[in-house]
Amino acid sequence: MLFYLFELLEKMNFPGAGVFQYISFRSAATMITSLLISLVFGKQIINYLRKQQIGEDIRDLGLDGQMSKKGTPTMGGIIILASIVIPTLLFGNLKNVYVQLMLIATVWLGLIGFTDDYIKIFRKNKKGLAGKFKILGQVGLGLIVGITLYVSDDAIIREKFTEKKTIDTEQTIENGDYSNEQVVVYTKDLKSTKTTIPFFKNNEFDYAYLVSFLGDKSQKFAWIVFVIVVIIIITAVSNGANLTDGLDGLATGTSAIIGTTLGVFAYLSGNIIYADYLNIMYIPFTGELVVFMSAFIGATVGFLWYNSYPAQVFMGDTGSLTLGGIIAVFAIIIRKELLIPILCGIFLVESLSVMMQVSYFKYTRRKYGEGRRIFKMSPLHHHFQMKGYPEPKIVMRFMIVGILLAVITIVTLKIR
Numbered sequence: 556m557l558f559y560l561f562e563l564l565e566k567m568n569f570p571g572a573g574v575f576q577y578i579s580f581r582s583a584a585t586m587i588t589s590l591l592i593s594l595v596f597g598k599q600i601i602n603y604l605r606k607q608q609i610g611e612d613i614r615d616l617g618l619d620g621q622m623s624k625k626g627t628p629t630m631g632g633i634i635i636l637a638s639i640v641i642p643t644l645l646f647g648n649l650k651n652v653y654v655q656l657m658l659i660a661t662v663w664l665g666l667i668g669f670t671d672d673y674i675k676i677f678r679k680n681k682k683g684l685a686g687k688f689k690i691l692g693q694v695g696l697g698l699i700v701g702i703t704l705y706v707s708d709d710a711i712i713r714e715k716f717t718e719k720k721t722i723d724t725e726q727t728i729e730n731g732d733y734s735n736e737q738v739v740v741y742t743k744d745l746k747s748t749k750t751t752i753p754f755f756k757n758n759e760f761d762y763a764y765l766v767s768f769l770g771d772k773s774q775k776f777a778w779i780v781f782v783i784v785v786i787i788i789i790t791a792v793s794n795g796a797n798l799t800d801g802l803d804g805l806a807t808g809t810s811a812i813i814g815t816t817l818g819v820f821a822y823l824s825g826n827i828i829y830a831d832y833l834n835i836m837y838i839p840f841t842g843e844l845v846v847f848m849s850a851f852i853g854a855t856v857g858f859l860w861y862n863s864y865p866a867q868v869f870m871g872d873t874g875s876l877t878l879g880g881i882i883a884v885f886a887i888i889i890r891k892e893l894l895i896p897i898l899c900g901i902f903l904v905e906s907l908s909v910m911m912q913v914s915y916f917k918y919t920r921r922k923y924g925e926g927r928r929i930f931k932m933s934p935l936h937h938h939f940q941m942k943g944y945p946e947p948k949i950v951m952r953f954m955i956v957g958i959l960l961a962v963i964t965i966v967t968l969k970i971r
Contacts, residue, residue: 557645578822578842581646582849588642589850593857597634601861601868604628609676627866630672631858632874636665638854639881643847651843652709653888656700657881658847663699664793664880667692668872683872693793693880697786700884704785705778711744712890713827713837744839748777750890751836753897753967759836760893788892789883795902796879798909798934802946803866804859805936808954809901810878811855816898816961817885818848823968824889833968841889851881864947898964901957908935 561575574580604610610626639661647654671684704710717740752760762784763777800806823829825842855878861867870878882899886892896903912933920926931941939949 556649558648575646578845582845585642585646585846586849586853588645589638589853590857592641593634593638593854594860596637597631597857597861597868600634601628601631604630604868624866627869629676629869629871630669630873631862631868632665632668632672632870632872632877634861634868635854635858635870635874636661636877638857639847639850642850642853647846648843651840652703652707653841653844654847656703656884656888657844659699660696660789660880660884661877663692663696664877665873668874668876671872671876689876690790693790694786696880696884697789698782700789700887701778701782701785704888705746705748705781709840710746710888711839712747712749713742713744713839714747715740715742715831748774748781749836750893752893753964754971756971758971784892785887788887788895789880791906792883792886792895792899792902793876793879795899795906796882797872797875798905799902799936800870800875801934802936802940802950803864804862805950805953806875806878807855807859807862807870808950809957810882811852811859812954812957812961813882813898814848814851814855814885816964817882817889817891818845818852819965820891821845821848821885821889824891835968836890838889844885844888848885864950894964894967897960897967900960901953905934905936908933908938 558575558581561569561572564572565576605628608626609628609630640658643654643658649655667684667689671689674680675683748762749759750762752758761777762780763773765780766773766776769776796806796810799809821841821844823833824836824838825840825844827837830837858868858870858874862870879902883892883895886895886898891898908930911929915929916926930938932938936949936953940946
């Protein structure tokens, strides 16, 4: 909203109003505002949750220090939501289709998570929102994001083309050839289902390849494959973040690292000079996403102030589902979703540990009559707790791994 106010002031030649046209300035302002909201109003929200006795109901799993967390205020994801949405509305260009999608994803998954927490706390139903309804909500968001990116005229990529042209010349050449061949370079905006694939020289992958058996119709039906992939990614990453949210500061800190990396990619992909220099896909208008991601980083870092060990508040599904969904949608928009297994390696490992544990337990119960386990407990962070590692050490080491994965992800820009 302030973006449009200062845009109007600039037209009126108001001194200094033009600074709002710079993404760097608005990103910095967004991050500061987001931090202030999460730090200042976060404390008030925590006190309100505590006063209303909206606390976590802990099930005793025999983990060290677990029962001391009983009664800690939950649904703190409201702090994250407010710290993302308000600064984005203030400083973002709300006409940008990508910003619109990110706001929709934030509120959409926030409502799903809030509903789940509400059922657990106020309805005293420990199962919360039925899994099928969560999946349905995630599929719905996937449809919105996938179809919008395919049909919107603003959701494009810009590709460079070269063409050889023969130009007549009046200059006499000794061999009698009066023609000259020249290479013409030009760019073209395209609707495309292409994405970035890491570690390959020609690092672009078109989802149309997956339906190449359709021949000439493959490009026509590629959008169906694209939408399905979007749904799978959003569901997987949001649930992965949800599973990671089991130790104080783990999901929050990991998400901040991932968000910073994606912000770098968005800036490079939306800047024609850097995109050309790095030989990566140029996606017009994605630079505006840096403003949104600045709010995301500010929100997660601000929330970490209260969520670090020992946590004064838990984010609940209101926060964890939202964080994962934001990361997924953001990566899809900037065509870096195939980097998610590397960048979101912590989420991936946490999810795989649960899948492996459940599958192996069911298999051994059928075969041997009793279930056996691969890990002492899943998700993986609880396995290390059961082995006697202190909670802060587990969180810090997971975050160090997260930083290493972020560095590897950025290095893929040059290693092909």
